[in-house]
Each structure stands twice: as C-alpha cells, then as structure tokens.
Amino acid sequence: MATGTNSDQLLQPAAPGEVQVGRALLSVSDKAGIVEFARGLADLGIEIVSTGGTARELSDAGLRVRTITDLTGFPEIMDGRVKTLHPKLYASLLAVRDDAAHVEAAVAHAVEAVDLVCVNLYPFERTAATRGVTDAEVIENIDIGGPTMIRAAAKNFKFSVPVVSPASYDAVLEELRASDRRLSLQTRESLAAEAFAYTARYDTAITRWFQEKNEDFPPLMVRAFERELELPYGENPHQRAAFYTQIGARTHVLSQVAQLGGKDLSFNNLLDLDAARQLLSEFVVPACVIVKHNNPCGVAVGATTLEAYQRAFACDPTSAFGGVIVVNRRVDEQTARAIHDQFAEIVLARGYDDEALEVFADKPNLRLLDDRERRLDVIYEPAIRQVIGGLLVQDRDISNEDRDVMEVVSERRPTEEEWSELLFAWRVCKHVKSNAIVLAHGGATLGIGAGQMSRVDAVRMAIDKAQAPVSGAVLASDAFFPFPDGPEIALEQGITAIIQPGGSIRDHEVVEAVDRAGGAMVFTGRRHFRH
Numbered sequence: 001m002a003t004g005t006n007s008d009q010l011l012q013p014a015a016p017g018e019v020q021v022g023r024a025l026l027s028v029s030d031k032a033g034i035v036e037f038a039r040g041l042a043d044l045g046i047e048i049v050s051t052g053g054t055a056r057e058l059s060d061a062g063l064r065v066r067t068i069t070d071l072t073g074f075p076e077i078m079d080g081r082v083k084t085l086h087p088k089l090y091a092s093l094l095a096v097r098d099d100a101a102h103v104e105a106a107v108a109h110a111v112e113a114v115d116l117v118c119v120n121l122y123p124f125e126r127t128a129a130t131r132g133v134t135d136a137e138v139i140e141n142i143d144i145g146g147p148t149m150i151r152a153a154a155k156n157f158k159f160s161v162p163v164v165s166p167a168s169y170d171a172v173l174e175e176l177r178a179s180d181r182r183l184s185l186q187t188r189e190s191l192a193a194e195a196f197a198y199t200a201r202y203d204t205a206i207t208r209w210f211q212e213k214n215e216d217f218p219p220l221m222v223r224a225f226e227r228e229l230e231l232p233y234g235e236n237p238h239q240r241a242a243f244y245t246q247i248g249a250r251t252h253v254l255s256q257v258a259q260l261g262g263k264d265l266s267f268n269n270l271l272d273l274d275a276a277r278q279l280l281s282e283f284v285v286p287a288c289v290i291v292k293h294n295n296p297c298g299v300a301v302g303a304t305t306l307e308a309y310q311r312a313f314a315c316d317p318t319s320a321f322g323g324v325i326v327v328n329r330r331v332d333e334q335t336a337r338a339i340h341d342q343f344a345e346i347v348l349a350r351g352y353d354d355e356a357l358e359v360f361a362d363k364p365n366l367r368l369l370d371d372r373e374r375r376l377d378v379i380y381e382p383a384i385r386q387v388i389g390g391l392l393v394q395d396r397d398i399s400n401e402d403r404d405v406m407e408v409v410s411e412r413r414p415t416e417e418e419w420s421e422l423l424f425a426w427r428v429c430k431h432v433k434s435n436a437i438v439l440a441h442g443g444a445t446l447g448i449g450a451g452q453m454s455r456v457d458a459v460r461m462a463i464d465k466a467q468a469p470v471s472g473a474v475l476a477s478d479a480f481f482p483f484p485d486g487p488e489i490a491l492e493q494g495i496t497a498i499i500q501p502g503g504s505i506r507d508h509e510v511v512e513a514v515d516r517a518g519g520a521m522v523f524t525g526r527r528h529f530r531h
Helices: 034-043 051-060 068-072 088-092 100-108 124-128 133-140 145-155 166-178 185-213 267-280 305-315 333-340 355-358 415-429 455-465 483-493 507-517
Strands: 023-028 046-049 114-119 162-165 225-231 243-248 259-260 287-292 295-302 323-325 346-351 367-371 381-385 390-394 438-443 444-449 476-477 497-502 520-523
Touching: 023 034, 023 051, 023 068, 023 145, 034 046, 034 051, 034 114, 034 166, 046 051, 046 068, 068 088, 088 100, 088 145, 114 145, 124 133, 124 185, 133 507, 145 162, 145 185, 145 415, 145 455, 162 166, 162 185, 166 185, 166 455, 225 476, 243 267, 267 287, 267 295, 267 323, 295 305, 295 415, 305 323, 305 333, 333 355, 415 438, 415 444, 415 476, 415 497, 444 455, 455 476, 455 483, 476 483, 507 520
Parallel strands: 023 046, 023 114, 114 162, 323 346, 346 367, 476 497, 497 520
Antiparallel strands: 225 243, 259 367, 287 295, 287 323, 295 444, 381 390, 438 444, 438 476
C-alpha cells in the first residue's frame, strides 16, 4: 500500500494561492462520493494519503493509497484515537510557504507537503440522538484529529486547502483540472469559511450535549443554525429573509413537511404556521386551527375534520380570509371543497385524498402542505426570543393544568358540560396574544379578543367579533381580572362560566360579581401570558 517517501515533494516555497496540489490527505466518516473524488485527484497525478477505514475503502476501489503512518513515521494507535496528531502533518498544514524560516524548518525536519485535506467528522450528532445510546458511545464519537486538521488547513488557507463537504468535491476537481492543480485564493477562503462553520457546528453539538446533561441555563449558551430556505422577503417586501433550522433540534416547523403545490413560503407564512401548529398540538381529537397575523381566529374540535373546519371558520370568517388553516387529520374531498371556497394562504394536513388534491388543483397559489412528521418535539427545548444585542430564554409554556388542581371560587360549581368548555377555552387562550380573552361553546371558539392593552377591551372585542349569540358560552382569560368590569360585561351577555388564573387584590370583588349573576368561576392558579 505504501509508496515510500517522495523527497521531491518536501515542502517548497510558494506564494499565496500559487501552491500546486501534489498531495492530499483523505480521512472521512461520511464516505459518500469519496472514491470518485480520490479517483479525480489521482487522475491529476495527486498522491493520496489516507487513514483507517477511508484507506481501506479507497484501496478496495483499486486506488493507490499511502498510509498516514508512512507519511509521519508513527503508527495509528489506541484504536485509531491517535493517527493524524503528528508534528510532521501539522508543520506542513501550518507552514507559511512564503516565509523562508518556515520553509527552512520544514526541510530540516523532512516535512513532506500536504496541500489539501479532505475531512469530515465522526457522526456525533447522529450518535447523540440515537435512542438508548450510552454516554461512552457518544463520547467515542467526539472527533479530535479531524477538527484539528480542518482548522489547521483553514487557518492557513493561502497555502493549504480544507474540503469538508461532499457537495464541494466536483467544484474542487473542476478548478484543479482547469488551473493546473491550483485553487484560487477566493476558492481557498470560501472553503476555509465553510470549514470553520463546520467545526463550529460540531463543537456546538458537543457543548450542548454536555450542558443539557447538567444545567438548563448554562453560563454560555451556544446554538448553531443552518439555512433551510431562502424566503422571498421578510415581514415586509423591503426586508430580506431566510429560514434557519436549529442544529440538533428533533423537529422544526417544516420537518417532514412536503409542499404539494403553491407559491414559495414566506416569512409571515412560517410565523403563522408555527403558531397554528403549536396550538393544534393541544388536541388529539379531530381539530382545526385557523391563524391570521400570528393569532388564532378560529379553533374547533369535531367528530370529523370537516366539522372541525366548518366550526373553526364560523368563528371569524372575515379574519380567516387569507389565513393559515391546519388540521390534525387527513383531508377528504368534502373537506377540500369546503376549504376551497375560502381564500387561504396555507393548508396543512396529515395527508390528502386524491379527490381532495383534484379539488385544490385550480388554486395554483395555495400553499398545500402535507405534514408527515410523526416524531414528538423535545418539550424541554427552551423558548428563545431575540432582543437588541441578546436573547431572552425561558422554559416553554407547555403546561396544561389539570382540572383537579383548579379551584372553583364561585358559589355555583360549573356543570360537566361547562367544565369541558372551560378546559377547551383555556387551552386555546394559552396561544392567543395577551391580553387574551376566548369565548367558546360546543368545542369551538365563538369570539377571540387578542393583543389588547386593556383586559376589559379584550372582553369587548371577543364579544363584538362573535358571529353567533354568546349566551350560554364560557370565557377564558389568560391572566387575572384586575376589576370586575370585564366579567360583568361578559355575564350581561349571557356568559355562564369563566376560567382565569386569579391572583388580583380584587379577586373577591370579581367573584362577588359572578355570584350575583349566578355564574361559575374557576381559578387555575397559573397565568399564560403570550407577548
């Protein structure tokens, strides 16, 4: 396998960007395309040096490969933990070749030139995410030599070349062929930037794994994101935008989502889709959520998807115009025909019958999304919001208070039917922008008051927006009523039961107002602000 030392390829002086690639070291965990890349290098007369499994793969493919041991004079030891960590390799990768002292030192120590390293790393992320994996297995997949080679070549990109992605193989080969085995400084710098981003992602994954074993709010929070989509524009047409997914997240808003038709997704689409999917996750029975401007404007459960959709749409047909519709069941032809009559930006469902797709066929702009994600999101992932120069980090509001921990504070206890309505309204209210009021009846919202500075105004808005009489309905408030005026307005309209956190210094006045009207009131003991 070994070819012996090529004395004519000892490190030689060269100007930045003028190094002619004569030797490449290939050591990859992801072996996709590596044989073809190595063959392309060999065809150019470039010597291939390799390690461990990569060397075996290339040799089995009939390629002439020189071992790292032959290059360094030091064997691979400790089950491969130590194989590339050698001064001769790093002297080559880090030598500034237009510095006479560097070149003199390299020649004095018989340092052979390694002009290009092609390296990708042990699959730490995949291993750490494997169910049932042991700590020892995860730790064994922390690569040491790989990142060191990558960073050395990237730091010295004017004279060394790091290649970390199989997606780069073809372009690198093409330029080497066209430029007599040379790569431009622009290409070298681009590959260096990609290399440092790659190792940063790797280190971030490792750091997170250690931190999440020990603390929820570490002194240094590290996260990495990769671009998933370029978006047409941001919240407004003059703003540029893109969608990035968090490295290591189990799921994201578009994971396992197939777009079956329609225009490209926009920034606002994704915001609304995220809000809608979070609310939809509250329900197991057939349910529909319609969101507009990041607030639900209609939510309902039903015996069928069609019923859930019709009842959600009936809550606020005006606001639903141009909204995002999500359901947690498959869409059949009948449901598709009902949705077809509404103008919507997005429809997301867990599959579509062929007949349903035919119904939507004449809506070329409708973004039709098929949700194929069956994994559960990781509930302990914190909620993060960006502010000027920093982040606000908190636990996600995933709490669903059980009826058993709630307190009935009124003289009259809610009926079983009212309890069911109150719990439904409470789940919806958690996802409405504060101040939030939700009126509900029969497992459907009747009116929603969202984003008001005054809670009493939110009550009035919810009542005003209701498309049907609210008499007999229930009310949920995301925070306590500071005065009895809000409940009094609702009770005068026929609201029979109210659910709220409680905690105001005037709680007794609020409860007395409910008692005078013969209503029922429940304190949850927990607030659900959403700013």
